Amino acid sequence: MLVVADDKQLPVQDARAGKPDAWDTLFRRYQMPLYVYVFELVHHEQTSLDIVQETFINAVRHIGSLQKDEKFGSWLFSIAHQKCIQHWRRRRESEVPIEEQQENDLYYEDGPEALLIRKEEEEQFMALMNQLPLAHRSVLLLHFVEEFSLEEIAGITGTQIGTVKSRIHYAKKALRKLIEERTS
Template structure:
């Protein structure tokens, strides 16, 4: 009986670079949804997120031969996602609000207000709270929203966020602090 856990992401990436296609499949299965959620909650459009995330994975494949495990694989992957988002924002300055009046907003609010086993009144409150969170996230400046989502969706540390976004650690820490304060203030009516 082996006491070893699943292989580390960095080991899998090196195996993929060496020609093991199954290693890539494992990496993709582990990280596809967190990357997609990060991108989708940054652009507020599922179809666009699909396209951008596809670009992220293609970019990973293009740069795979140059991969060196200097940081956690997850940090490297989310750095690629960050760069793709920056490229997108640079060419598309339009940011649409995500609200319950759109099909996309209603679906995401329903997802965030997942079935809790409570009655309809409680689910309505939960959906309203989820929508308030989406509205508060949308209202955050892009850099703060991105830092918050990298921590919330990717589970990245402050140092990893700083590395992924190319800013000093204190800047990443400040962005997180301001994002949390604004979200807390926006949601205090639900406390």
């Protein structure tokens, strides 16, 4: 397993000074969590990769605007979140459908039966998540998958903490209802 710096040891000051090794460390730490978050919002592999790349380009350009180094992770996710919103706006304006999602090759040490069951359960759950509005889906992903605090999610999404709490509450309620409908 690749070991990267935890949030408290991130070389944000060195990145601010333009040191390539620092940016490499930050990229290795955040590339996969950002990709997973973005992919769950846009559902397209190449678009997700592009948004992650654009996120890091913006981070390099605007690192001077980051006021607290320990907030680098939530600041980076807020850039990605805004890029996803821009993507959806452009998509709505152009009304060009997104290409169908390609199957990702996943590696599991389990046997083929366990792999199929896990993949099917994950697909069913994500299909239910995809029925939620983008605002609800994003707060659930940020809170339960990426484990950001409510305050960090408010910063990422540009909303108040009360709004984040409300969205999480209603998203969980809606998801619970979808699950109940599916199982009944």
